[in-house]
Amino acid sequence: MSDVILEAKQLTKEFSGFVAVSDVNLQVKAGTIHALIGPNGAGKTTCFNLLTKFITPTAGQIIYKGQDITHKSSAEIARIGMVRSFQISAVFPHLSVLENVRLALQQRTGTSMHFWKSESTLNHLNDEAMAYIEEVGLESYAKDTAVSLPYGRKRALEIATTLGMSPDLMLLDEPTQGMGHEDVDKVTQLIKKVSAGRTVLMVEHNMKVVSSIVDTITVLQRGKIIASGNYAEVSNNPQVIEAYMGSSSNATLGAH
Structure with missing residues (x-):
């Protein structure tokens, strides 16, 4: 399936003059697993909170299944099939x-x-x-x-x-955070299993998880998207390498 189920257009969020998310354009295709990643402070959690309607954007638009949900509540979007999991508990x-x-x-x-x-x-x-x-x-x-x-x-x-x-779209917030290797592997395979016939958008820090099950990766840095594509494309992108490693000299984004 290649239809876009969720789209953000020029999504922006400011907090007292600080721009946490800036002009983000994002498309999540139906039937795929899509990950938002980025170094600490990149704005991925704020972006995720905007998409899941836990906070309201300063500017921009959020479209779900062709419907503008920019000003709908998290409860309203849950009723139309967009469900977030992995908040605190x-x-x-x-x-x-x-x-x-x-x-x-x-x-x-x-x-x-x-x-x-x-x-x-x-x-x-x-x-x-x-x-x-x-x-x-x-x-x-x-x-x-x-x-x-x-x-x-x-x-x-x-x-x-x-x-x-x-849910038609499952939104997972750091699903493997705080887990040992064995649990990470179990939950990773579980996400892969339950994604059949559904769409998953997740924030994830574990590159091994991202590299093994994710179809599309969007990388944020300082509130802006710097790359989007599959793992091979993103992990070899000089901007991404520099964002994670602080240098673009012969480094790669490891699946650790």
Whole structure:
């Protein structure tokens, strides 16, 4: 698929005179995994927060599926299929894995405020919830509380709750941050698996993850896009090398 699902046009964000994101033009193609990367202070988190409607742009436009969403809220865009995961923690620690995913389904179906109803009235959601739990490999943990899960499994649960919102575009914020190598590999493969039939936009610092699963990489520096393309193109771009290494002399962007 080559249709553009998400587009930013001349996106700009100023904070008290400081330009954090400057004139960013970005296209995310449907059915791909797209990563925003950049050195510390590059503006990638601010850009991601703009695209996911957690902050409002100073100027510019955001288009999702041909619709202008520049002034819509994060809740409004979630309802039309653009769902962000991996904020601080997207799960309720003392609910079970099944209950967490079921809550995401309740939110999608508009019954999330029905707290006064008997739990048995939610059992019709169990099969669908289990399907998402199985998709992320947590079926043996379905009755366990979220707080008891190992760190990598918590991230898998966050993906399952995101899937429960039926996203066309999944937005992942540093999905492997703070993980050991084994968990990084598991979550990387999980993102690859759940991206089938969906689009993923992610902020990611781990170049091994980016090089192994991402189709398109957009590199930011000082709030501006300096390169966009596949890993081979971006990793050999002199501007990118200089941004990361501080020098353009025979350095390459390593997958570490």
